[in-house]
Each structure stands twice: as structure tokens, then as C-alpha cells.
Ligand code: DOR
């Protein structure tokens with residue numbers, strides 16, 4: 035039996051949502067991860083320190099007893115975010131980053147930034163205060179093919195962003211292409227990237243295998259196999275610029291299985307186990323620990339976790355669904371198996 039003891043990991047990008055769904059999804063994240071960067075795309079979005087403070091309180095109130103889980107809060111950038119908000123955020127001990135959603139790019143992004151030039155002062159202040167910028171790196175131009183949106187974002191926006199704010203720490207989140215992986219690999223130490231388990235495990239054929247698969251629909255959308263292979267290479271390389279960010283994003287079944295289904299894949303129930311599968315298959319299980327537990331805190335300038343988690347190569351079956359009151363959430367691999375299991379979790 036293969037066994038792996040690793041420093042307990044963190045999730046550097048997760049959607050915990052709010053209200054009753056949060057009560058049901060939070061234990062999955064808190065069971066696996068010590069800390070998580072919490073996305074602010076609620077309705078209304080978390081745009082101020084005050085809203086983040088209250089959201090954090092609600093999360094802390096929902097955490098299972100005895101869990102030491104710590105939410106790391108983020109603020110949602112809008113065209114109206116002020117320089118003062120950046121200073122206020124810096125003065126807290128619970129806000130760790132600002133999140134850029136191009137307006138209209140994904141779930142609850144309508145209040146996002148319409149043009150990066152509108153937040154020039156804010157980015158300059160973040161650079162000065164050393165607060166990282168988290169990027170949903172896609173252009174939203176309707177004339178651009180959905181499969182090209184990430185690559186074009188790099189050419190149109192990311193290159194100039196890096197040039198204009200050379201001291202700004204940037205996390206290019208949930209990258210999906212070889213182009214993005216290569217770009218991050220070759221950039222300065224200020225630029226890092228999260229990679230999801232689903233983008234390491236699926237390619238765009240999985241959106242249509244045997245019929246349309248709404249539970250494989252996420253944004254940025256799954257890409258060709260050659261891109262998945264490049265992401266696996268980056269994640270499993272041990273390179274410190276790449277780290278774990280699940281982008282676990284629960285939606286109710288009826289909102290996914292709909293004429294206009296929501297983007298988002300729920301992976302928190304098996305997150306570290308799915309990454310272990312990928313790393314094992316790539317012959318790089320020894321590099322799971324830097325990816326999952328070291329590179330993230332090192333980039334953010336936070337201490338590495340001190341306790342351990344034990345995984346074993348042991349097959350288990352994912353439930354068909356999770357209930358949230360009357361509603362259901364369909365998890366990734368519903369009714370199918372996962373090859374690794376958590377066996378000890380101090
Ligand atoms: O698939 C996604 N789901 N991508 C995002 O960027 C947002 C997320 C969500 O909030 O559902």
C-alpha cells in the first residue's frame with residue numbers, strides 16, 4: 035500500500051459561498067486544508083473591509099468544532115474601489131489579497147472591473163502596500179473564442195500589468211493553457227499561479243463525452259489535451275511558482291443542469307486526494323508536498339503549516355450527491371472512484 039505523509043496543505047483559491055450551502059461545503063475544505071483563500075464573488079460581492087469582516091465572522095461561525103481552519107479573506111475589485119480601501123485592508127490581519135474579475139467574465143462578476151485603467155491608482159497602492167493581486171485572467175470580448183480568452187488576456191493585459199507594476203505580486207489563477215504555464219514559468223518571482231485538480235484531470239472532450247456534461251463546465255473552460263499535459267508538467271515539476279488552488283465552486287444541481295447552466299465544479303470533497311492521483315500518475319508524488327503545502331505560503335510570505343496529513347493509495351467511491359436542505363450538489367466524480375484516501379488527519 036502506498037502511503038504519503040505530507041505537511042497539511044492549504045487551498046489558495048476556493049468558493050465557500052454563504053448561507054446554508056456554506057454550512058454543507060465548509061467541512062470538506064476545513065477537513066483537508068489549514069487555510070484557504072476565500073473568493074469574494076458573493077451577491078452582493080465582498081468589496082469592502084467591513085463586508086469581509088462580517089463574511090469572515092459567518093465563516094468562523096460555520097467551521098466544524100475542533101477544526102483549526104483559517105479563512106484568508108479577499109476583496110473584490112470594482113471600478114470604484116478606492117486607494118483608501120487598500121490601506122484599510124492592509125491594516126487588518128485577515129485580508130490577504132484583492133481579486134480582479136473582468137466584468138461579465140464568470141459567476142457574480144457583473145460588478146467586476148470594466149477596464150484595468152480604471153484601477154491604476156489602486157494597483158499602484160497594492161504594489162506599495164505589498165498586497166497580492168489575484169487575477170481571473172480572461173478577456174470577455176464576445177468576439178473572442180472562449181478557448182482563446184486566457185491566451186489573449188496574457189497578450190493584451192498581463193504583459194503590460196507586469197511592466198507597469200513590477201513590484202506587484204500577482205497570482206494568475208486557475209491557469210488552463212500551456213501558454214499560461216510557460217508564461218508564468220518564465221516570469222519574475224512576483225508572478226505565480228494556481229492550478230485546479232479538474233484542469234489537471236480533464237480536457238475539453240470531457241465536456242461532451244457521450245452527451246453534454248454540465249458538471250464538467252467551469253471557467254476558464256477546459257482546454258485541449260496538450261494543455262492539460264502542460265499543466266500537469268508545471269504542477270508536478272516542483273517549481274515554486276505553481277501551487278494548489280482548487281477553485282471548488284458548488285452550485286445546486288438544478289442550476290447546473292439547466293438550459294443556461296452555471297460554471298463551477300465542486301471538488302472540495304476529494305481535493306487533496308484528486309491532486310494525489312495526478313501526481314502519482316505523473317510519477318511525481320514526491321512533489322505533491324511543495325505544490326500543496328510549501329509554494330503557496332512561501333509566495334504569500336506566510337509560515338508553512340506544522341502538522342501532517344496521511345494519504346494512502348486506496349480506492350473509495352464518491353457519493354452521487356450531497357444534500358443541502360432540499361437541494362443537491364453533484365460533486366466531481368459523483369458515483370465514481372478516487373484512487374487516494376485520507377487515512378490520518380491530526
Ligand atoms: O467555474 C467557475 N466557477 N469559475 C469561476 O471563475 C467562478 C466560479 C463560481 O463562482 O462558480
Ligand code: ZN
Nearest residue numbers: 049073281283
Ligand atoms: Zn474561482
